[in-house]
Amino acid sequence: TIVIFPPSISLTTFVSAAADRPDLRAGAQDVYWEREGAFTGAISATMAREAGAEFSLAGHSERRHV
Structure with missing residues (x-):
């Protein structure tokens, strides 16, 4: 199984x-x-699931602040 994380x-x-x-x-x-x-650059988990997502990416390097 391969999981793809499209925009x-x-x-x-x-x-x-x-x-x-x-x-x-x-x-x-x-x-x-x-x-x-309304979340700039993000969607709710409900919206993601309704769109067909089965997974979510946690800790994406572009979203982390060090």
């Missing part, structure tokens, strides 16, 4: 394109911890 705007497109590939799964890059609302 949020491409998540549903990837899920549709990979529908006939059981070895490919989808994940969300930037999931915000609130259930709903």
